[in-house]
Amino acid sequence: xxxxxxxxxxxxxxxxxxxxxxxxxxxxxxxxxxxxxxxxxxxxxxxxxxxxxxxxxxxxxxxxxxxxxxxxxxxxxxxxxxxxxxxxxxxxxxxxxxxxxxxxxxxxxxxxxxxxxxxxxxxxxxxxxxxxxxxxxxxxxxxxxxxxxxxxxxxxxxxxxxxxxxxxxxxxxxxxxxxxxxxxxxxxxxxxxxxxxxx
Numbered sequence: 001x002x003x004x005x006x007x008x009x010x011x012x013x014x015x016x017x018x019x020x021x022x023x024x025x026x027x028x029x030x031x032x033x034x035x036x037x038x039x040x041x042x043x044x045x046x047x048x049x050x051x052x053x054x055x056x057x058x059x060x061x062x063x064x065x066x067x068x069x070x071x072x073x074x075x076x077x078x079x080x081x082x083x084x085x086x087x088x089x090x091x092x093x094x095x096x097x098x099x100x101x102x103x104x105x106x107x108x109x110x111x112x113x114x115x116x117x118x119x120x121x122x123x124x125x126x127x128x129x130x131x132x133x134x135x136x137x138x139x140x141x142x143x144x145x146x147x148x149x150x151x152x153x154x155x156x157x158x159x160x161x162x163x164x165x166x167x168x169x170x171x172x173x174x175x176x177x178x179x180x181x182x183x184x185x186x187x188x189x190x191x192x193x194x195x196x197x198x199x
Contacts, residue, residue: 002129002130003055004055004056004057004128004129004130004151005053005054005055005056005128005129005130006053006054006055006056006059006127006128006129007050007051007052007053007054007126007127007128008048008049008050008051008052008053008054009050009051009089009092009094009127010059010085010127011043011048011054011058011059011062012048012050013081013084013085013088014059014062014063014066015043015044015046015048015062017062017066017070018032018036018044018062018065018066019044019045021065021066021069021070022044026069026070027065027069032044035061035065036061036062036065037057037058037061039055039057039058040058040061040062043058043062050094053129056128056129056130056151056152057151060151060153060155060156063078063081063153063155063156063159064153064155066081067155075158075161078155078158078159078162079158079159079161079162079165080162081159081162082158082159082160082161082162082163082164082165082166083162083163083165083166083169085159085162085163086098086162086163086164086166086167086170087166090170095123095126097119097120097122097123097126098120098123098167100119100120104116104171107197108196109197110137110193110197113137113142113193113197114135114136114137114142117135117137117142117144118135120167121133121135121144124146128152130148130151131146131147131148131149131152132146132147132148133145133146133147134147137193137197139198140192140193140198141190141191141192141193142190142191142193143188143189143190143191144164144188144189145186145187145188145189146186146187146188146189147185147186148185149181149185149186149187150184150185152187154181157179157181157187158179160179160189161177161178161179161189164177164189164191165177168191175191175192175194176191177189177190177191178190178191
């Protein structure tokens with residue numbers, strides 16, 4: 001059976017954050033043992049290979065712990081974390097999709113918006129092993145849907161909103177994304193279209 005996985009480049013930030021919390025005594029070993037699986041605890045002292053795959057369950061455990069302890073369950077905290085991850089990946093130069101996104105100017109047609117969005121969403125497959133994605137341009141909004149998303153937690157939904165908003169910021173766009181989960185295994189991200197592209 002295939003294990004749903006996230007790329008090490010994502011896991012690294014979560015591991016470093018929780019490791020710092022532990023090393024600065026923000027959270028003690030007993031609480032870590034209650035909140036995290038043995039696999040997640042073991043990650044805190046491992047070298048994370050950014051090109052390798054790791055169980056998304058472990059990644060989510062670490063993000064959820066940080067969200068509770070540092071973010072007090074505020075979705076904006078995770079959106080900021082997602083934005084920082086986007087900046088880190090932009091600056092790393094590892095992902096051509098992000099370089100393309102930053103170079104791209106304003107799209108002038110709905111078709112070019114759909115084409116550009118599909119290209120950018122290919123990054124999903126390089127960061128998560130289990131998601132499928134579709135892009136749809138509706139009369140007033142652009143929607144990107146993730147399928148097979150049962151293990152894509154609400155915390156990941158919020159970090160992804162921040163990630164996608166940061167792409168917009170780096171493109172010079174003021175448009176912002178929102179997310180909803182219409183089904184257990186489906187997450188939909190929506191962005192209102194500018195007037196020039198509205199149908």
